[in-house]
Amino acid sequence: MVRIQLSTSASARLLLLARVWISLVVCMTAGGVRAHAADAEELARLIDTQIETRLASEGIRPAQPAEDAEFLRRIHLDLHGTVPSRERARQFLTDTTSDKRARLIESLLADARYGQHLADLWQGYLISPLADDATKRGDLLRKWLADQFNAKPWNEIATALLTATGKIEDNPAVTYLIEGRLPRTVPDLTDLASRYLLGVRLNCAQCHDHPFVNFKQEEFWGMAAFFTQIQTPKRAKQVYEKGVVDDPTLTLATLRDAAAIDGFMPRPPTFLGGKALPADAKATPNRVVLAEWLTTPGNPWFARAMVNRTWWRLMGRAIVQPVDDMHEANAPSHPQLLELLTRRFTESGFDLKFLTRAIVSSRAYQRTSRPTEPGEVADKQAALFGRMAIKVLSAGQLYDSLETVCGPATKVTGIDARQGTRWEFTQFFGDSGDPEPTAYRRGIPHLLRQMNSGQFAGRNLDGLVSRLSAADAKSPEATVSELFLAILSRPPSDSELRQAKSYLERVGPPNSGLRELAWVLLMTSEFSLNH
Amino acid sequence: MQPNLNRRSFLTATAAGVSLNGWLGQLAAAAPAGQRPKSCILLWMAGGPSHIDTFDPKPEAPADIRGEFQAIETSVPGIRISEHFPRFAKLMQHAAILRGMSTLESDHKLATYHLHTGYQNRAGAVSFPSLGALVAKELGQREVALPNFITIGRGPQEALTSGFLGPEQQPLTVNDPVRGFDFVEPAGPAEQFARQVELLQGFDAAFHSRYQSAAAETHHSSIERAVRLMNSRQKEAFDLSKEPAGIREQYGPPATAAARPAPGVKISAGERPGSFGQGCLMARRLVEAGVPFIEVVMGDGVGWDTHRDNFPRVRALSQECDMAMAALVTDLKSRGLLDSTLVVWMGEFSRTPQCTGGGRNHWSRAWSSVLIGGGIKGGQVVGKTDRDGASVVERPISVPDFLATVCTILGVDYKRKNRPPGVPRPISLVDTTREIKLLTELL
Numbered sequence: 004m005v006r007i008q009l010s011t012s013a014s015a016r017l018l019l020l021a022r023v024w025i026s027l028v029v030c031m032t033a034g035g036v037r038a039h040a041a042d043a044e045e046l047a048r049l050i051d052t053q054i055e056t057r058l059a060s061e062g063i064r065p066a067q068p069a070e071d072a073e074f075l076r077r078i079h080l081d082l083h084g085t086v087p088s089r090e091r092a093r094q095f096l097t098d099t100t101s102d103k104r105a106r107l108i109e110s111l112l113a114d115a116r117y118g119q120h121l122a123d124l125w126q127g128y129l130i131s132p133l134a135d136d137a138t139k140r141g142d143l144l145r146k147w148l149a150d151q152f153n154a155k156p157w158n159e160i161a162t163a164l165l166t167a168t169g170k171i172e173d174n175p176a177v178t179y180l181i182e183g184r185l186p187r188t189v190p191d192l193t194d195l196a197s198r199y200l201l202g203v204r205l206n207c208a209q210c211h212d213h214p215f216v217n218f219k220q221e222e223f224w225g226m227a228a229f230f231t232q233i234q235t236p237k238r239a240k241q242v243y244e245k246g247v248v249d250d251p252t253l254t255l256a257t258l259r260d261a262a263a264i265d266g267f268m269p270r271p272p273t274f275l276g277g278k279a280l281p282a283d284a285k286a287t288p289n290r291v292v293l294a295e296w297l298t299t300p301g302n303p304w305f306a307r308a309m310v311n312r313t314w315w316r317l318m319g320r321a322i323v324q325p326v327d328d329m330h331e332a333n334a335p336s337h338p339q340l341l342e343l344l345t346r347r348f349t350e351s352g353f354d355l356k357f358l359t360r361a362i363v364s365s366r367a368y369q370r371t372s373r374p375t376e377p378g379e380v381a382d383k384q385a386a387l388f389g390r391m392a393i394k395v396l397s398a399g400q401l402y403d404s405l406e407t408v409c410g411p412a413t414k415v416t417g418i419d420a421r422q423g424t425r426w427e428f429t430q431f432f433g434d435s436g437d438p439e440p441t442a443y444r445r446g447i448p449h450l451l452r453q454m455n456s457g458q459f460a461g462r463n464l465d466g467l468v469s470r471l472s473a474a475d476a477k478s479p480e481a482t483v484s485e486l487f488l489a490i491l492s493r494p495p496s497d498s499e500l501r502q503a504k505s506y507l508e509r510v511g512p513p514n515s516g517l518r519e520l521a522w523v524l525l526m527t528s529e530f531s532l533n534h
Numbered sequence: 535m536q537p538n539l540n541r542r543s544f545l546t547a548t549a550a551g552v553s554l555n556g557w558l559g560q561l562a563a564a565a566p567a568g569q570r571p572k573s574c575i576l577l578w579m580a581g582g583p584s585h586i587d588t589f590d591p592k593p594e595a596p597a598d599i600r601g602e603f604q605a606i607e608t609s610v611p612g613i614r615i616s617e618h619f620p621r622f623a624k625l626m627q628h629a630a631i632l633r634g635m636s637t638l639e640s641d642h643k644l645a646t647y648h649l650h651t652g653y654q655n656r657a658g659a660v661s662f663p664s665l666g667a668l669v670a671k672e673l674g675q676r677e678v679a680l681p682n683f684i685t686i687g688r689g690p691q692e693a694l695t696s697g698f699l700g701p702e703q704q705p706l707t708v709n710d711p712v713r714g715f716d717f718v719e720p721a722g723p724a725e726q727f728a729r730q731v732e733l734l735q736g737f738d739a740a741f742h743s744r745y746q747s748a749a750a751e752t753h754h755s756s757i758e759r760a761v762r763l764m765n766s767r768q769k770e771a772f773d774l775s776k777e778p779a780g781i782r783e784q785y786g787p788p789a790t791a792a793a794r795p796a797p798g799v800k801i802s803a804g805e806r807p808g809s810f811g812q813g814c815l816m817a818r819r820l821v822e823a824g825v826p827f828i829e830v831v832m833g834d835g836v837g838w839d840t841h842r843d844n845f846p847r848v849r850a851l852s853q854e855c856d857m858a859m860a861a862l863v864t865d866l867k868s869r870g871l872l873d874s875t876l877v878v879w880m881g882e883f884s885r886t887p888q889c890t891g892g893g894r895n896h897w898s899r900a901w902s903s904v905l906i907g908g909g910i911k912g913g914q915v916v917g918k919t920d921r922d923g924a925s926v927v928e929r930p931i932s933v934p935d936f937l938a939t940v941c942t943i944l945g946v947d948y949k950r951k952n953r954p955p956g957v958p959r960p961i962s963l964v965d966t967t968r969e970i971k972l973l974t975e976l977l
Contacts, residue, residue, distance in 0.1 A: 131655070374746050441749060444700055444704075445701050445756055446701030447681045447701075447756060448681065448704055448707065451718060454720070454760060455718070455720055456716070456717050457721065502737075509729070519722075522730055523733050523737065527738055529741045529750075532749055534745055534747070
């Protein structure tokens, strides 16, 4: 594998190197997925060696492998953002071949829904909840992101985002640069880029040197200076008419209303870590130079940040917690693992599917989340990735899972659907920012709506129940099993089957009973969680 | 989240096999005896009402600034307000007009966020809670089945959030007070709901015993609290039909009979004249039921954002607002609740002194808010703007000054710190990084 070190020489050379690199990557990916799959398999084993060595050194046994049903539901939620359909669940659970997990992983990664789920997450990160008319523009961005994640490596996606110019309809990547009628502010963009692309929280240093971390106020403003060339038209309409354009004459010193910005400090563009902008890079738009610096394989932040974030979202806990607060004083729980994944992710040409494939193929990912050890040992087992974390379905996962189970949403009274049903739903059930994947954050308002609105009750359930009972005349046991399979992606336990049967007898008319039972299953903790 | 508490309540409820009636049938206790804890009703004027056309009239200014409205005397000699608040003018002895509001944001969303959370939105890692959630956490009572923070009318969702305070303080939203709260009744018959919840209880207990998950506990405890609300008598607070017709009319005409705006003034689909008054009435009922913080939103759609047709719009909005606000204050007073209930009237900013094309644009440098009741020293004006209402010349009030004062009136220590998960520093209720100047003349 060719390695390119971050060179201190001219940016032209850097650009050339980057091009060589990209063409190499293109050759590699075109070369064959098979080699990649083997590499991912190898990396999965290395992950397990790291995790299990550490567990052994602390005298802790890892949990058992997850049952097929647990794995099936988990991998669908993590890679496609929804529970599997009843048909897919049945197919997988009755498959007796030994490589069925690996084949499922491949097929999920190859499906367009993989990119759509990542797009859903990244749209949430990139578009501020304060942005105007988030639906229409958000949808354009979401579609663009989905295509990117399905086909492109992370360095190309990040570059396209960082350097985006033009009008929204021509290049949806610019969407996040324009907040409704206003361009996003320079400090805001600096914070966004540093948290999501570098995995660091520079914003604490906007107004003063970071109290706990080695970030200086001048470093924040040095990075901020890369974003000043984005033109900020005075009137809202111009943002849409002209789109995003770089104006090389704009600097921090010419920033409008700069005096009103907290901690303002006019610094020249300076990369995080202290390196100044090369003199001959002045002709290139600053954002392009920043993207080149960022995605050079030797950059100490870029790959690490994405590795940590990917691990976080799949395993429920990051190697460095919080996920976007990576700095010297905040030690990783598994430093060698982080180093290994960062190196391999970089060598793969920032291939996110490769990284994801490796993680979900590991024994660590495929363990049960069921604790068998008591109290403190169980906590430690979880903290060392010896047992899978139980994650909470995001608003998007909840909505898409409901659609998988019940079919497309019907119009519902009492819900403000002016903005589009999915958008409205995710606004209502969602969290802004980066909620911890394991934190349950819904209260009375959410549960009232979940229990009593037509989205989870009423007509939506009729469709599900009639599909189940129309299939053919089955025994009550078989129908209950199908219902469990449709909603919880697993057959019922003996006790559950008994309870369900006696419930149906108590209710009387089978379809009413099944509808009531479906509601109960949709309300369970199990449905709201990814265990 | 309090996992231990949740775990305990979950286990006692399931292990002891508490009967359905025992679990579901409990009526929430009435408000406790003794000194009444304070409540707050925030009347949110979405869009930003002009200070000059409401509570800081400028009769001396040139016509294009003064505008079309006259100033009238109030019950407090020397304090004058817009002629379109005649009912409220008679209640001025209970109120303080803060004419020195001077804030930093003049975009709707950013300003709405700033005024609600006290912090400027920088898309940072910290998700700040809304004032209602902060107060709800400090003043909420466990024995009240209703959520501690309720919003009425279609509000600015991104600013009406519990942020890092989590699900317990998440606001419950009543979109349309006339229709009531949508999801407080089960979709099917009560008997069916009860047996479904019983089965759910069993399934969840089995899952919990296998997986021991804190998230599952919180999910189940949220269900318990929601069911408790559904079975409480206090949910009647959402049902305005329980209120005598005479009282309902005092708060504002029913939506159908409401005054229509002047011909040629387009009102967008979201706006329903009349529902603000009914929202104020619901707020009073919720205060009686023990809810510490209620926000009533006026001006869904364009609302007070009068870039065009400023005068006919502001006239209609003022009249509706005046009727509702005066009825609320009078009603609270007659029930002995005014001293323990602080009513706050404010928007996200104000509008330009200068009229252009029949409208006024955004203006955050100088504006007014109003505080009523809550035990404050009423009948006064704090702060002063210049002749044209363009800048504050006396007693400027920042967002933190304002929110710290509101907290202090409510008996909440604004310097108290929350420790949000994942944030390496404690965060005080109100931003104290700059010196806070409390409005001590009100206390």
